[in-house]
Each structure stands twice: as C-alpha cells, then as structure tokens.
Amino acid sequence: MTRKHISATDASTPVNVVLVTLDNHVNGAIERAEKRLICDLPGINFKSFAATEWEADPSGLEGCRAAIASGDIIIVTMLFMENHIKAVSDALAARRDHCDAMVCCMSAPEIMQFTKMGRFTMDGEPSGPVALLKRLRGAPKDGKPGASGERQLAMLRRLPRILRFIPGTAQDVRAYFLTLQYWLAGSEDNLTRLVSFLIHRYASGPREVLKKVAREEPPIEYPDVGVYHVDGRLRISDTVAPVDDAAGSEGTVGLLLMRSYALAGNTRHYDAVIRALEARGLRVIPAFASGLDARPAVKRFFMSEGESIVDAVISLTGFSLVGGPAYNDTDAAQEMLAELNVPYLAVQALEFQSINQWRESPMGLMPVEATIMVAIPELDGATGPMVFSGRDRDDPKRSFDMSPETERIERLASRVSKLVALHRKQRSEKKIAITLFNFPPNSGAMGTAAHLSVFESLFNSLKALSRAGYSVDLPDSVETLRDSLLKGNAELYGAEANVHATIPVDDHVAREPYLEEIESQWGPAPGKHWTDGRRMFVLGQSFGNVFVGVQPAMGYEGDPMRLLFAGGLAPTHVFSAYYRWLREDYAADAVLHFGTHGALEFMPGKQVGLSDRCWPDRLIADLPNFYLYAANNPSEGLIAKRRSAATLISYLTPPVTKADLHKEFAELRSMIDLWRGRELDATESHLQQLVEA
Structure with missing residues (x-):
C-alpha cells in the first residue's frame, strides 16, 4: 500500500505537548526527543514541568498552568503530594474536555480521574475493561498491593497484547497501558515514540492531519531488573560484568539505582559514586529494579544461594527499599535486609530543592525530603543519610540533570570503605573506641547516662566482646574498671580522670583543619579545657584492643546547652582533638557511644542532610559510629542517627514500680x-x- 503524500504545511501544523511530573530527571532526554520529533513534526512544542520546582519558583507553576490551558496532548505522572495536586487540579479539569488527550498515570486518584483518551475515562465507577484490570491486579491485603511490582510489570506488558483484539473502549485502555510502558522505560527513544504514538492516535481538529505523519512504534523493552555499566556502549544490561582478579580486593559494594535515571541518561551522580568507590579498591555492582521494589535486584545481584556476596549496600534511589513514597512495605524490607545482613545506607539526591539552595540552607533537607528520603527508609533499617547530588542552577547547560556533590561523595565512599573494612576484618584485630559522657560538666557526672548503670553495663559489654573473640584485657571487677578510669593517674596530671594520652599543642595546631574557626571562639590553642598549657589530655583507659575514653565537655560550664542552640559556634580545641585522636592516632575501626546521650550529635550545623561545614560530620568523619541509646527516647535518637551517622543499639529503661516510703x-x-x-x-x-x- 502506497503511503499518502503529506505536505510540508500539514506536517508543520502546531501541536502542544505538555508533560507534568514530579521532577526533572527526564528533561535531558525530553530535549533530545524533541529535536528528533521536529524532523517529522516541525510544529511540535514539547514542554515539561517539574512539581518540585514550584515552591521555589512560582513563575514555573504559572508557566505550567498556562501550558495546560493550551495543551493538546497532556501527560501527568507522579503527582501524589497534596500541594502539587491542588496546584494544577483546576487547570486540568478546565482543559480536560478541550484537549485531544489527557493521560494521568501513577498519581493520586484526584489526578487520575482527569484521564481522557478517546472513550476511556477514569472519572466514574469502574466497569468493562477497567473493572477487569482491577481484578487482574489483585486485591490488596492488609493495606498492601495484591501483586508485587515485578508481577505488575509483567502484566503491564501482556495487557496491550490481549486488548489488541478487543474492539471499542478496550483500544483506548490499551493505549493507556502502552503509554505506561513508554514512560516506565523512559529513554530518549521511548519518549520520542510516546509522543508520536499519542499524536498518531488522538490528534484531532486542525491537528488531525498529523495522524498521517506521526508513527506508532512499539515501546523498546529494557531489562526490568538489571545492572548499569559506567563504561561501554551498552549501559543497561541484565548481567554483571566479569570480575577482574585484581578488582574488588578491598570488598564489594552493591548500589541500588533508579532505572528511570539510567534510561534517561541522567547518571553523572551515579558515575561519580561508582568512581569514588572503585578508587578505594572496592568492586561495585550498580543494580536497579522497576516498580520501586528493589528486592529482585538485591536477590539477583547481591546474593547467591541465599547468602550475601556484598559487604555493604547503598541505596541511591531516595526511596524505601520496597514501595517508594506511595506505599511502604516495611516488613518486607526488614525481612530482605535481615537476610542480606550487611550495612545498608540510604543517601539522598535532592529533588525538592537545588544543590545551591541546600548549601545555603541552615536546615539542610526540607521537611518533605526528610520524610520521604530519610524517615521512611529508616523504618526499613537504613542508616547514614547523606546528600550526594542535586541540580546545579549555576550550570545552565545541565541545570535539569543531577550534578554530583564531589566532597560529599568522597565522604560517602570513605565512610563505606571503613564499614566494609570493619565487616571483613577479624574480630581479634578490630580496635574499638568506647566513649563515655561527662554531662553536665564539673558535676560528678563523668560516666553517667540516662536510665543506664554505666560501669556495670560497660563491664558486661567488655566481657561479651571478649567472649565474641575481640582482644580485651578484662579488669577484675566493676570497681577496678571504674577506678582505672576515674582515678588512675588523674592526680598526677591534675585531671578529672585517668590521662591515657596527651596531644602536644604544636601537633594540634599543625593537624587541626578547622583551627581558625575554633580559635575565633575559644582563643589560641590549647584553650582552657583538659590541658596543662603545653598538652591536651585524652582521658580514658585502654583494655587490650578496646579503648574507653571520656568525651570532653562542650565548653560552657555555666551554660552547657549554649553550644547546641547558638549558630556559628565551634567545639573546644580538646573536643575536636579527641575525635581526631580516635580516628587518626588510635586508628579505631569503630566507635561506640555508650548511653543517652553525648554532645557530638548536637554540635552546630544543618539539621538533616549535613555538609562539610557541619561539626558533627567533621568530627565523626568516616569513623563507623554505633550508639547505645535508651529505647524511650526515639526523638533524640533520630538526631544521633541523622547528624552523626550513628547506628542505634537500644537498651530498655529500668522497670517502674511503686517506690513507697522509708x-x-x-x-x-x-x-x-x-x-x-x-x-x-x-x-x-x-x-x-x-x-x-
């Protein structure tokens, strides 16, 4: 059959295509797709809008509403937050009956109801093909989806093939599910085919001539579960590259990525993380899974015969392990992580603000980011939140692509490298630093903690470490342990407790990277705390490969909480020197903060999503941090998790009984x-x- 000739005038007929979605991760692919579409459809105007931009840029929202008002093909996806829904609902409702097609998918019901594709709508009671699809999807149980993400994707591919042979509205239902296929595999090729397909099927009025120009091509299929390759022409595959004998000698790290970012070519932030880990001798397996359920990727690429083959896992997705922001299956995630049994970190690529805004923000992550990207993954068991990328508004050529935050990525790689080393090292060789607290200072409170008999618990912990294979020189009794710490050589130095080591002032001045900031607050080194004027004291005692130290006081004796709430301050010389000594001189493999609570996590800096200017991050650096914390104080425990990268180990508070009278x-x-x-x-x-x- 000879194809009918189409004039240049017909092909140039204007058509406005509008995409409204949560973020800008496909913008680069959209720009490239538009250039390809213009070759066949010179009159096309393809605009995309990200809901995460609207709060910071109200003009962007106005532009979006104006584009909807004149849109011919409108695609809306990933709108599930109330403020985003309210921002465009009335505009979508007003345009729905006047555009050629409106496709609303993977969004809240308030948005989905505006779908109109030929005779297929979602604004009434489900009937016919739609009711059939709801039954095929499976009934939810206990508030959870009836089918896994993997099964739903398999069903998504089968349905268009089945519906192809059913006339009437089923053809529009088929078009809806084909649209989902194009979007979920949103490469440059599939975005081009998506727009061409919708114009081919639904262009009407003066644009109907474009049906003869636009082509219908099936979605290109990519692996639902696969790996991402930094190098080579094939960036997406379903197999892991062969292992070089020299590679991964220091351990193996599994990375969980967003498949949509990999397909869209928006991967500079992923590449930077992979390179930083590989530079430390680690083998990296960057894996992804569709449907916001990462378990298939974990099972396929991070495990073998039910056993973990990685030493740590980092999620770069910004979402929970199972379910994403729309629903979160915490029980399934915890079961998967327990089976994996390695450190699991969830780090953040900024979606609701630019990297520039985050750098200047005293808060760090916005509340919505802290909820979706930190709090929900914490329910799974994630630790170590850290910002590793965002969109750089100072880079106009890449303002919509993720830009790696190099310093944070280096910190992440260093921290993970230490966790992997801790995981692989023999217990008898591990050096552990246990930190006791001294709050309030000068009040006889050294070695105390809320709801904890510190020295009895410490003695029992040392015995447990010894039984587990750690090299520990056990003291004879609790009293011996207490005296060796609180007395020892204290009188000789005029100190508050035993002096285990001293740090010469010249050494401190030469090695302290933040000396100028500390001196502006506390004067020249060594300051006035825990020093004899020539040296600073590290208080504590060594018990084999376990050092038990005392965290220095915060500095304000009459107002010890001042440092926690006054901005722009710095810890004392000896406070900073203590943590540097643990990391560099003692060379601890991990630190255990013993009891509720110390001062590290309350030092000045951002609340969540810390930067290199935040004191908790500077002090703990890459040292693996574990924190024995009272189970009745989760709010302050979260501060320790989020601001000092701590993994919490809970202890029960003493039972409450009737005290009565003497x-x-x-x-x-x-x-x-x-x-x-x-x-x-x-x-x-x-x-x-x-x-x-």
Whole structure:
C-alpha cells in the first residue's frame, strides 16, 4: 500500500505537548526527543514541568498552568503530594474536555480521574475493561498491593497484547497501558515514540492531519531488573560484568539505582559514586529494579544461594527499599535486609530543592525530603543519610540533570570503605573506641547516662566482646574498671580522670583543619579545657584492643546547652582533638557511644542532610559510629542517627514500680492521717497524745 503524500504545511501544523511530573530527571532526554520529533513534526512544542520546582519558583507553576490551558496532548505522572495536586487540579479539569488527550498515570486518584483518551475515562465507577484490570491486579491485603511490582510489570506488558483484539473502549485502555510502558522505560527513544504514538492516535481538529505523519512504534523493552555499566556502549544490561582478579580486593559494594535515571541518561551522580568507590579498591555492582521494589535486584545481584556476596549496600534511589513514597512495605524490607545482613545506607539526591539552595540552607533537607528520603527508609533499617547530588542552577547547560556533590561523595565512599573494612576484618584485630559522657560538666557526672548503670553495663559489654573473640584485657571487677578510669593517674596530671594520652599543642595546631574557626571562639590553642598549657589530655583507659575514653565537655560550664542552640559556634580545641585522636592516632575501626546521650550529635550545623561545614560530620568523619541509646527516647535518637551517622543499639529503661516510703516516713504519714481523721470533739489529752507520738 502506497503511503499518502503529506505536505510540508500539514506536517508543520502546531501541536502542544505538555508533560507534568514530579521532577526533572527526564528533561535531558525530553530535549533530545524533541529535536528528533521536529524532523517529522516541525510544529511540535514539547514542554515539561517539574512539581518540585514550584515552591521555589512560582513563575514555573504559572508557566505550567498556562501550558495546560493550551495543551493538546497532556501527560501527568507522579503527582501524589497534596500541594502539587491542588496546584494544577483546576487547570486540568478546565482543559480536560478541550484537549485531544489527557493521560494521568501513577498519581493520586484526584489526578487520575482527569484521564481522557478517546472513550476511556477514569472519572466514574469502574466497569468493562477497567473493572477487569482491577481484578487482574489483585486485591490488596492488609493495606498492601495484591501483586508485587515485578508481577505488575509483567502484566503491564501482556495487557496491550490481549486488548489488541478487543474492539471499542478496550483500544483506548490499551493505549493507556502502552503509554505506561513508554514512560516506565523512559529513554530518549521511548519518549520520542510516546509522543508520536499519542499524536498518531488522538490528534484531532486542525491537528488531525498529523495522524498521517506521526508513527506508532512499539515501546523498546529494557531489562526490568538489571545492572548499569559506567563504561561501554551498552549501559543497561541484565548481567554483571566479569570480575577482574585484581578488582574488588578491598570488598564489594552493591548500589541500588533508579532505572528511570539510567534510561534517561541522567547518571553523572551515579558515575561519580561508582568512581569514588572503585578508587578505594572496592568492586561495585550498580543494580536497579522497576516498580520501586528493589528486592529482585538485591536477590539477583547481591546474593547467591541465599547468602550475601556484598559487604555493604547503598541505596541511591531516595526511596524505601520496597514501595517508594506511595506505599511502604516495611516488613518486607526488614525481612530482605535481615537476610542480606550487611550495612545498608540510604543517601539522598535532592529533588525538592537545588544543590545551591541546600548549601545555603541552615536546615539542610526540607521537611518533605526528610520524610520521604530519610524517615521512611529508616523504618526499613537504613542508616547514614547523606546528600550526594542535586541540580546545579549555576550550570545552565545541565541545570535539569543531577550534578554530583564531589566532597560529599568522597565522604560517602570513605565512610563505606571503613564499614566494609570493619565487616571483613577479624574480630581479634578490630580496635574499638568506647566513649563515655561527662554531662553536665564539673558535676560528678563523668560516666553517667540516662536510665543506664554505666560501669556495670560497660563491664558486661567488655566481657561479651571478649567472649565474641575481640582482644580485651578484662579488669577484675566493676570497681577496678571504674577506678582505672576515674582515678588512675588523674592526680598526677591534675585531671578529672585517668590521662591515657596527651596531644602536644604544636601537633594540634599543625593537624587541626578547622583551627581558625575554633580559635575565633575559644582563643589560641590549647584553650582552657583538659590541658596543662603545653598538652591536651585524652582521658580514658585502654583494655587490650578496646579503648574507653571520656568525651570532653562542650565548653560552657555555666551554660552547657549554649553550644547546641547558638549558630556559628565551634567545639573546644580538646573536643575536636579527641575525635581526631580516635580516628587518626588510635586508628579505631569503630566507635561506640555508650548511653543517652553525648554532645557530638548536637554540635552546630544543618539539621538533616549535613555538609562539610557541619561539626558533627567533621568530627565523626568516616569513623563507623554505633550508639547505645535508651529505647524511650526515639526523638533524640533520630538526631544521633541523622547528624552523626550513628547506628542505634537500644537498651530498655529500668522497670517502674511503686517506690513507697522509708519506715520513718511511713509512720509519719500514718500519724498525719490519724490527725486529719480525728474526731471533732476529741479531748485535749487525746490531741496531746497524737502530737507527742
């Protein structure tokens, strides 16, 4: 059959295509797709808008609403937050019956109801093909989807093939699910085919001539579960590259990526993380899975015969392990992570603000980011939140692509490298630093913690470490342990506890990277705390490969909380020197903060999503941090997790029972009760007996 000739005038007919989605991750692919579409459709105007931009840039929202008002083909996806829904709902409702097609998918029901594709709509009771599809999807159980993401994707591919042979509205239903296929495999090729397909099927009015120009080509299929390759022509595959004998000698790290970013070619931030880890001798397996359920990727690429083949896993997705922001299956995620049994970190690529805004923000992550990207993954068991990328508004050529935050990525790689080394090292060789607290200072509170008998618990912990294979020189008793720490050579140095090591002032001045900031607050080194003027003291005692130290006081004796709430301050010389000594001189493999709570996590800096200017991050650096924390104080425990990269180990508070009174006070209470219950006509002699008693 000979194809009918189409004039240049017909092909140039204007058509406005509008994409409204959550973020800008496909913008680069959209720009490239538009250039290809213009070859066949010179009149096309393809615009995309990201809801995450609207709060910071109200003009962007106005532009989006104006584009919707004149849009011919409108695609809306990933709108599930209330403020995003309210921002465009009325504009979508007003345009719905006047555009050629409106496709709303993977969004809240308030948005999905605006779908109109030929005779297929979603604004009424489900019937016919739609009701059939709901039954095929499976009934939810206990608030969770009836089918896994993997099964839903397989069904998504089968349905268009089945519906192809059913006439009527089913053809529009088929078009809806084909649209989902194009979008979920959103490469430059598939975005080009998506727009061409919708124009070919739904262009109407003066644009109907474009049906003869636009082509319908099936979605290109990519692996639902696969690996990403930094190098080579084939960036996406379903197999892991062969292992070089020299590669991964220091360990193996599994990375979880967003498939949509990899397909869209928006991967500079992923590449930077992979390169930084590989530079430390680590083998990296960058894996992805569709449908926001990462378990298939974990099972296929991070495990073998039910055993983990990686030493740590980092999620770069910004979402929970199972379910993403729309629903979160915490139980399934915890079961998967327990089976994996290696450190699991969830780090953040900024979606709701630019990297420039984050750098300047005293808060760090916005509340919505802290909720979706930090709090929900924490329910799974994730630790170590850290910003590793965002969109750089100072780079106009790449303002819509993710830009790696190099310093943060280096910190992440260094921190993961230490965790992997800790995982692989023999227990007898590991050096552990246990930190006790001294708060409030100068009040006899050294070695105390909320709801914890510190020295008894510490003694039991040392015994447990020894039984587990760590090299520990056990003291004879709790009293011996306490005296060796709180007394020892304290009188010789005029110190508050045993002096285990000293740091010469010249050494501190030469090695302290933030000396100028500390001196602006506390004067020249060594300051006035825990020093004899020539040296600074590290208080504590060594027990084999376990060092038990005392965290220095914050510095303000009369107002110890001042440092926590006043911005722009710095810790004392000895506070910073203590953590540097643990990391570099003692060379601890991990630190255990013992009890609730210390001061590290309350040092000045951002609240969540810290930078290299935040003191908790500077002090803990890449040292693996574990924190024994009271189970009844989750709010401050979260501060320790988020601001000092701590993994919490909970301890129960003492049981509550009726205290009652000592014998003398019990008798006094009884007499008071007798007095209060005396008869009004009691004789004077009777009253005298009560008083004398």
